[in-house]
Amino acid sequence: LTPMDKTGTSLRILLHDTQANLENFSDRVNKLAGNIDESKREISTVKELYQQGHEKVVEDIVDLVNRCQLEVQRAVGAPAQAVEIKGLRVDLMQVDNRLKELESRMNMLQMV
Template identity: 40%
Template structure:
């Protein structure tokens, strides 16, 4: 079973195709049919569209377009980075406000605790010294001190009178 065409490449293929049409419907038959149509492929069809040139016609417009696309991509990345940064800044602001309120509440609790302890200490001190043991002795000392000051005042007055009379007697 030789499925290849004979050595006369294009002449007997139509005969072989007519003899075994069911055997030639495989993928290789399509390939052979394409290879055997050299004359059809040699002359390009008039209905085919011309292929576009491989190199760009306007190089400056192409490079500008590439630069614009590149700039747009960078701007999109930058915009996303800015969005991320602003969301993080907003989160940080929220955390600062939270810490501020917590610190204020903690400070108020601490101040209230200190004031309560001071009030308790003051009331305990007042209870213990409301009538101290030395109070009566202190009053006696104060009375004694006042008497001595009065006696010193009287002596000074007497000395000044004697001095005044002596000066007036000497000048007369």
């Protein structure tokens, strides 16, 4: 059995091969698209987990800083110089007021 139309037979064989290759290619594309969707889901899950972990770390650090601050305040208490600085500030304000009074008197004397 030999075909009468060799060109037609060759074209049919080529078309059949092309169709088989396209089906294989289509299957591979579908698998790849499925893997891409799965990867997107996994990336979003990892992103959420990372964000939750980051928030937990930030909360832990804030709590630790607050505890450290309370312990330092408890250990140090009120600074020893605070009372002396307040007294010094009052004295400086009095000196400033006296200097202003003297300046106004000098201005009055210069006018006369």
